[in-house]
Amino acid sequence: MAMEFPERIDIPLDVWIDKAMDWVLSTFGAYFDMVGSFILYFMVLIERFFLWLPWPILVAGVGLLAWQVMGRWWSGLIMAAMMFFIGALGLWKLGMMTLSLVVASVIISLVIGIPMGITMASSDRFEAVMKPLLDGMQTMPSFVYLIPALMLFGLGKVPALFATIIYAVPPVIRLTNVGIREVSESVIEAAQAFGSSYWQILFKVQLPLARPTIMVGINQTTMMALAMVVIASMIGAKGLGLEVLLAINRIEVGRGFEAGLCIVFMAIIIDRITFAMANKKKGG
């Protein structure tokens, strides 16, 4: 008979975490409510903007932007066509809700992630602490984030955003760190020799040289945010993800496929545009 692991050894980690969660909720509940309402305000603003934006402008805008950064007019045309297709399937409004959630979470991810990456690059100790944490954040099944997010902020957009940020922020932190650390030692030394301060070296030398790598991080963060936004529909974020979820519940293959296709198009558009931005020749 196979040797079974002794049942007596059972670390009650789940119990501890639950208790800690209870404590956090009872102690900082009001604080989270405040943060929550602030985030909600920010999100509603962005969502309103995208819902207000007349569709021809967005379709044309996406086309022009794609043409600009990819340098081929027909790429712009394809991107615009995909955008148009989302509307043509009758999912424009849901698409905009998803897009605004992605945009909001990417903005907040960058605001948190880039300074963290910079700190990581300048402190080996901080990097040693952050690396396993970031690995954990990315490998942890994304559904797991939904539960504490739900408990902290209740149902709706805010917990969806919160879970999305946790899932999507690691790449931009990681790649900001890598990008800055990859800047050649001798160039930094030259900057020091000419009497530059820490901030001057950061803004005049390190960040410009790390820019392509940071852009790759932003691209990855954006893609992960899109993936997570779909999952986050389970806790009440309206949008394309919710449409898929409903289709699953009602076993409506066609409806699910339509929404799924829109997500794919949106992913392609966002990915190609940010990727092209990352690879664009410096200074261009």
Place this chain on the structure above:
Amino acid sequence: MDKIVIKDLYKIFGPRPEEALQMVKEGRSKEEIKEKTRHGVGVVNVNFTVNAGEILVVMGLSGSGKSTLVRCINRLIEPTAGKVYVNGEDVTALTSKGLRKFRQKHFGMVFQNFALFPHRTVVANVEYGLEVQGVAANVRRDAAMLAIEQVGLKGWEDSMPDQLSGGMQQRVGLARALALDADIMLMDEAFSALDPLIRRDMQDELLDLQDKVNKTIVFISHDLDEAIKLGDRIVLMKDGAIVQQGTAEEILTNPANDYVARFVEDVDMSKILTAESVMKKFETMAYLKTDGPKASLRKMQAAGISSIFVRQDGRVVGIVSAKGCRQAADRGEKTLHDVLDTNICKVTKNTPANDLFALLANNPYPLAVVNEKDHLVGVIVAGSLLAKLAEVGQVENSGGNETLPVAQQQT
């Protein structure tokens, strides 16, 4: 004037240098210290002075601590012990903010691998130093353009560094250091990464430039030929310590120990013995405009010579002999024009010594050593040339026998 003074400087690499420092001071070897304390020894008890306006070359093989030493001067590497004074100010005592200001004001630096900012255009690279000082955009642009012109890169200011050849990139590096208008230039193997032909050009241009800008230059090199060419004085390093310092002449003709002698042996002697190394400093000249025969005679008598070079508008135009002057004076002439012999032989500093023999044999007068502007920088007479050659011959012999008395004292 003493521009830079380095006193009892030590550099130990590692987190706890105290013990290793003590061992270095006791005279233990680098290897022993590495084994016992796991600390690297960079610089050992270095003392030297750099005079204002001179080029001092710090020379040594790789690993001799010369690059570490130059970084200790502007504290890119923090010295473990000792002092660095610049213009009498103790650099090692500056706070980090004070150090930044000090670097901005006093140190231009040029690096072996150029270390240009790849994301900036040539002009943006050159104006970087002024930019961090907060100099207004149009002012620093003007200064940068001037520096770019000085290094001969006019027309390239909007190029990116990776579009330039190695030699041109290092010109950008040079311009970047020049634009600061700092009084000191630290040049860390600045030309070592360039191929030999371009390196020679850059050396010549640096010397030309130095005539105009007159900076105090600390130049790091592993190449003795380069050190001899550029250095007013040379500091020779081994294992972090100075083995000899002095002019190229002193080091070549009188090596302090067999390490230096071996270093010197590698040098092609015919290359080293140029007109410059065998010439005498001239004591006096006659001026065509103002000096007549009598004044010239008096100058010759005072210097104990039998002929004197004559100068007009800074250029050497000829020579007069004592005999000619006396005859002219007897005839009552007031100028040197009638006795001036314009048929003189001019050589440059770099003329090989071997060629000088033939020239001397065919010429009744001393040879005039002139620079590119035709200014007299020295004279060569047969006696001094022979004496110099004999001297060097001796050095080569004693180096081979390894019986240098100085070397024995060292160990």
